[in-house]
Every structure is written in structure tokens, then in C-alpha cells.
Amino acid sequence: MSRLPRLSPFGAQRRRATAVGCVTTFGQNLVPLIGMNSKLTVWYNTKCPVCNAGIDWQNNRLMRAARAGAIEFRDINLEPDALTRHGAGVEDVRRRLHGIDANGRFHTGINCAIEIWKRTPGDHWLARVIGVPGVRQVAGFGYDRFADLLYAWNRWNKHW
Numbered sequence: 819m820s821r822l823p824r825l826s827p828f829g830a831q832r833r834r835a836t837a838v839g840c841v842t843t844f845g846q847n848l849v850p851l852i853g854m855n856s857k858l859t860v861w862y863n864t865k866c867p868v869c870n871a872g873i874d875w876q877n878n879r880l881m882r883a884a885r886a887g888a889i890e891f892r893d894i895n896l897e898p899d900a901l902t903r904h905g906a907g908v909e910d911v912r913r914r915l916h917g918i919d920a921n922g923r924f925h926t927g928i929n930c931a932i933e934i935w936k937r938t939p940g941d942h943w944l945a946r947v948i949g950v951p952g953v954r955q956v957a958g959f960g961y962d963r964f965a966d967l968l969y970a971w972n973r974w975n976k977h978w
Contacts, residue, residue: 857887858925858933860917861894861901863908865978868968879938888937895978912978913969914962927965928958 863869873880873891883889894900894911901907904924906916915930925933928948935945948957972978 856937857890857920858917858937859890859892859919860915860930860934861892861897861911862915863895863912863978864893865895866912866968866972867977868972879940880934882939883937889934912972914965928954928961931961 862873880889880891884891892900894908894916898908901911901916901918904916904918906926910916910926914927915925915934917925917930917933919925919933932945932949932954935941935948948954
């Protein structure tokens with residue numbers, strides 16, 4: 819293994835590629851490297867105004883990641899059978915985000931949100947914090963309760 823240069827007090831930074839395909843500086847994931855199986859395809863429900871607003875709100879930050887091929891957002895209403903091989907249908911996606919990464923791993927709910935944050939410029943820190951064991955479980959519980967309420971609200975307002 820080659821030795822990395824020493825850190826200088828003048829801002830020189832040591833960088834290396836990690837096994838998860840991210841450039842690391844001082845141990846923090848910064849930027850997903852393109853071409854290292856980092857693509858994530860996310861299905862969401864465009865008929866939910868809150869879901870749509872959430873994706874629109876992050877659109878500027880996600881745009882760079884989407885253009886680079888790191889994230890692709892797809893409307894489950896246009897592809898209702900897209901996730902049947904994973905046992906998920908339209909109603910499941912109406913309740914929670916669902917995603918598949920380039921390695922074929924299936925992510926739902928808070929785990930999908932974490933995968934999105936890993937690929938979103940400026941949100942890597944959030945993925946790291948929420949991904950900590952214990953924090954992930956609490957965040958997952960909160961995500962699931964909010965998703966259940968949002969699903970009920972959408973049904974009540976006949977958004978689908």
C-alpha cells in the first residue's frame with residue numbers, strides 16, 4: 819500500500835478512494851465518485867403533493883447528482899410494476915420511498931433517504947448522522963409514523 823503524503827498546516831488535504839466509492843478527506847465522505855456503482859434509482863409518488871414538494875425543494879441540490887448519474891427519480895404511477903420483483907407495488911411506494919442501487923440492493927423508507935443524502939451535495943453529513951446505529955432506528959420510527967400519517971392524509975383528500 820502506498821504511503822499518503824503528510825498533511826500540511828496550509829490546507830493540503832489527503833484524499834483516497836474508499837470501498838464505498840466516495841472520496842474521503844479526513845475520514846468524511848464528501849463526493850460520490852461517478853462510475854463506481856454509485857447510481858441510485860428512486861421511485862416516489864408524484865400524486866402526493868407533499869412528496870412532490872420535497873423532491874422539488876431538493877431539486878437544485880439533487881440536480882448535480884442526477885446529471886452525474888448518481889440519482890434517478892422515477893414516478894411509480896407511470897411504472898406500477900417496476901418493483902414487483904422486490905415485492906413492492908404502487909401502494910408501498912405511496913407510503914415510503916423505495917430505491918435500488920447499482921449493486922441491486924433494495925432500500926426503503928429511512929434507508930432510502932440515507933442513500934439519497936449520501937449522493938446529495940451538502941447532505942453527506944446528514945447521512946452519516948442518521949446512519950449511526952440507534953439514531954437510524956429512532957429516525958426510521960419517526961419516518962414511518964410521518965409516512966403513515968401522510969398516506970392517510972392523501973387517501974382522505976383523494977389524491978389517488
